[in-house]
Amino acid sequence: MRFRGVSHALSLFGLAFLLSTSVCTQEFPSAVLTLDTDAFVNKILADWNSPGGAAVAVVRKTPQGDWNVETKGYGTATLNGSKITENTRFSIGSNSKLFDILSVGILINNETLSPRLSWTSKIASVIPGWGLMDPVASKQATIIDLMSHRTGMPRHDISFRWSDDLPSIVIPPPPPSLKPSHKPHQVKKLKSLRPSAEFRDGWQYDNMMYMVLAHIPEVLMKMPFARFVKQHIFDPLGMTSTTYSADGANASGELADGFTRQNGTVRVYPYQLTLRGPDGTGGEDGSVLSGPGGVITSAADMATWLQTLLLKGVKPGTNTSVIPAEAIGQVATGITIMSGTAPFPELSPVVYGGGQSRNTYQGHELIEHGGDITGFHSQITRLPFDNLGVAVLTNDNDSGFLFMEIIKYYLIEVALGLEHVDWNSRYKTLISAPAPPPPQLPANASLPQVKLETLTGKYNNDGYGSFELCMMFPSNPNASKACKDLTTRAPTIFPGLFNSNVPTFISDWSTASVRYVSFTHVDENVFELHGVSSYPTGDPAQPYWVESISGSPGGSFAEIVVEGTRALGFGTTGLWGAGNGVSDPQGKTVRERAEAWFDKV
Template sequence: MEIRSLIHLVPAYLLYVSVPVLHVFSQEIQTTILNDETDAFINQVLAEWNSPGGVSVAVVRKDAQGTWTTETKGYGLATANGSKIDENTLFAIASNSKLFTVLATGSLINNETLSPRLSWTSKIASVIPGWKLMDPIASKQTTILDAMSHRSGLPRHDLMYHWSDKVEDIVQRMKYLRPATEFRDIWQYTNTMYILLSSLPPLLLPSKTPFPQYVKQHFFDPLGMNSTTYSFDLAKSSGKMADGLTRQGLNMSTDPFGNGTLRTFPFWMQDGGENESPLAGAGGIISNALDMATWLQTLLLNGANPKTGNVVFSADILDKAATGITVAAGKAPYPELSPVVYGGGQARSTYRGHELIEHGGNVPGFNSQVSRLPNDNLGVAVLSNDDIYGTYIMEVVKAYILDRALGLEKIDWNSRFKAVASAGANAQPIPTPRPPNATLPSVKLTDLAGTYTNGGYGSFELCLVSPSSNSTTPTSPSCSALASNISIILPGTVDLTLPTFLAEWDSPWASHLRLTHFNGNIFNVSTLTSLPTNDPTEPYWVHGGDAPGGIAESAIDGIGFMDVWGAANGVDSPQGKMVRERAEVWFDRKKA
């Protein structure tokens, strides 16, 4: 779950792409945006990217007389069985859920019945009993504004939360997470702070209303967003839920837009629904283009219901969310764009001289982009179920629609981003070959197997699966079961010629960790997700593990992980003589 925009799709390899400065010539503003020409363009984009899925689009505009024009339409495939996307098709909107979390927090701030009153500058430590961070300054000083604008000093630490967690478990474990920077130093995107904000309604309200129900009661229901929900069960029962689709086995260096094998992601957040889910506040909402059109109108009306005029939330809350606090991107990659500032669940920048407020979202199988130009009374939402290239496709579609709606000369964003995607595929880091004379760790491989624990991340059991343990080496029942089922649940993921450990990992982003020995005490770390195929001859497929990931370094008393915490670009790694000093995450070995 993360912010996605044109700026954030342009990494360092853009330097190798020629980007001419384009002159802007005015075109006639279109009366209908999603017309035959747009349909042909979007379908052509989906074909060129060889997308297994598609997009659903909402466009809203208000004219000088206050009359709304609303258009919604779907393109491409919603499911693996070939059903088509339309305006009713449901998608995970991922981190576009964060704005609802900030608005819910703002409604608590405006709630005069709370005692003591809450404010944007309320210290988290004064609101949530026992809450701390590892950095004592951040622990004392972090406010709601700091939490929502990603400036606490914490990096992502996305592997720290588990499906078995409750929200309060994650909140209380945050004190064990190592910061990557000093407090209020830079913008570092983190989902954990939005998990924290989602704990406030049940904590502060006498009714103890669960967060998803609070959002439903205060936003979805008053706006008539009847298809929008936190519940996968409700979405599935509607018969309108899209599949998250991907292509496994693409050769990213020679044919990044090839066919591969069509795969379906099981929905990423199936438990909890409208009662409680640990990730509801960070990215739990499911919606469609019709409801997103209503939502865009409401945002452009600063919190008023577009059908009734009733105020659903106050304009000052939305203004606080959309006002820049931190710098998310200090430099624009294209002359048509600008740097980006971030408030709370909202990023603010410009597109070709027009002020733009938006946010993106990304979870396994789904992407979303919800954008509005407040000074132009224009809003666009694009939802995608293409896991690999959906983010690029959404940006191409969004920019095309903005150009048409604003009457601007079209820019060929599709060619630009296909070049970026191709360059990115070819720029994938190549794993460093294991030295032919690699030495084994200082601790015997069989002794490295066992249980490890970290206060923030919890515990995991490291199982030696290659070389196979001999009969004289004690192996836990769980490790024996894992080793015997590798070829079924994790096919093709273990090189039996290399010392390899596996660990089960109860996470949205990985079902297993793989540690493959490199040299000495160093192991290469990969996240793997085992997913069902519904094919009895090949019951599981594996997502992840192809590209180099993090590093683990073993020691007598534990193991340290590096390049896994998701710090912002340019942030230095921890330094130190001891492994635990230079580890981003240190796990103590549990004594037998």
């Protein structure tokens, strides 16, 4: 038995030696961003007819301990034709989440805090007044639960507004006796939003939980979250192009435009409408979206960030630890199952930690995250066993989320000498597949059970807030002043969007996702919902262009409940953004079946 144990130990040692020798003698190409790579990336941008482009960063630690750092830009940065460079700044969307949770990790490592914070600290013990609709989740949810998206909450993305601040989302309002001094927009959010699954039942992506996590530094350190991250991460790492300030990024002259296409015409999303705080500015204090999606950065700074992550929190070129290694390891450890099956043979199932997913590509482990926000997409990936990092940032809203993956895989293949996979053809095939048919509408629709005019007025859900429903078609001579103003401007700000032969309502929700929501009649008391955003063109002949989106592939709907001659409220479906495989709410009444219920007030 002793010999067998020694033999087993020696065999493991020998295997480890062979593996280490193999790694040390691996041939590294002198460069990844070669002329061949330039040709490949430019061809991909042409194949996808991109009006924008991409900035990339590739970092590799050599067997000698040196770093090869390569950064480059491809394509067009702005509508005036300026080119993308390594210093062009992009919004990186949900790749902001890693900065968010690592700021909490820094606090967990802070021995001066009393009581100490830990990954298993219950949110209820950290943020007074915190609560969800589910009492179990309210009491038991920890930092790990929130960061790994297992609270049971769906996205509810159109429930938060630019006028919100973090306390207004996280904490219910004070007792009635204190309400006179309470800001009007500070309504109870999370506690009024319906969960779509049981606590810890599975992975459901939820931006609002990262708003809660961003509130922790504010509660414990008494400073704005965005300034905390700048002080403890951006500045110590010398990431001078990285910020939460839209105003600062714009003033740099390096900010990319976010491009889209509308019927063949290239359009630009106005950036100042994308990330702004409750006061309407895009300053250093950030916005309600800072935690889950507010970072603006460049490929050059992402090269520094990737090296820092691969060095487990140490600033490149120094021995200075900026982020605790334990925190980087914790958030990269799989907790929930993001995808239980692999869509292609080169890939694996995916697990999720905190602002990081973990999977493999051709047998090489990846730790990564994607980011999507209006006009921009990003993918930031590191291969810890290969000491390799790759970042791809793009300003093509329509195709960037696909071709950034094509570019990412190509760069990994070149860096590691892997077999080339034709991801371009694969993704082209995927998007060429027929789209799901739109919901079938009845040929002979019946009007609602009450007069259309009685449906107008104000509605409220404590999680989503209040709004006024205005009737566009047919016109309403008794409309409020606000509704008259909106419907009068409608032909200008919503050019060609609505069919005047179909009863249609519009409401100004002013959410962080969409500005307006339209209600188009389907049958009886059911209306189809679309998020509508209107953007200036700079062309006096057609001053606005408009974008209309549905909340889900199967459509989003509102069913109005009436009693006699009046409307009581309505319930929504297809809007809350639940995880894959999550069942719709069940019940005998509209209120019971609704993802969110709005009372008429």
